[in-house]
Amino acid sequence: MPKLDGLGAAEELRRVLPQTAVMMLTTFSEDEYIASALGSGAAGFVLKSGDPRELIAGVQAVAGGGAYLSPSVARRVISHLGTGQLGKRATARARIEGLTVREREVLALVGEGLSNAEIARRLHVVEGTVKAYVSQILARLDFRNRVQAAILAYEAGLVPQT
Structure with missing residues (x-):
């Protein structure tokens, strides 16, 4: 790419078209x-x-509002998250303290990598309700996307570890 590298292009896309998934x-x-x-x-x-x-x-996954990491990348991200997890857990739990019980439920399911449709089925609500919850969670936590929310859910211990 002659003018921008991949990171620069992703940042520019997010700046110009913030609703576009990258x-x-x-x-x-x-x-x-x-x-x-x-x-x-x-x-x-x-x-x-x-x-x-x-x-x-x-x-x-991304087109459906979800997030996706190659398995080898996911393993690395998770192993790095595990380092110093206890200190991070306290910080992460403090961050989600202001969320409602339902918002925490939705955040946990986002952390598990479920799409809005899958979350809606799991919680027995319509997909639009899940979209509203996800948008509200991202805004309250000052996040740009679901990946950031998923990482926080993991750090806070909302995601079951296998």
Whole structure:
């Protein structure tokens, strides 16, 4: 890309079209690059070296309002989240303290990687209600996307660990 790299293009897309979901497809798998992409609002991160089915799954997840990480990237993100988890847990729990019980339920399901439609089925509500909850959660937590919310849900211990 002659004028912008992938990170710059993602940031520009998020700036110009904030409602547009961004998914990174890249050869770069360094921790710093992954963190920069997710921190700048990317809802998905897929490695070109991965199984082509990951790209399809990622596009479908992100297009449906979800988030997607290549399995190898997800393992790395989770292992890094586990380092120092106890201190982060207290901070994360303090952040979600102001959410209602229902907002925490929705946040936990976002953390599990469920789409709005899947959350709606699980909670027996319409998808529009879930969209409203997700938007409200993102606004209250000052997040740009579901990936950031999912990370917080994990850090706060809302996501069951297997």
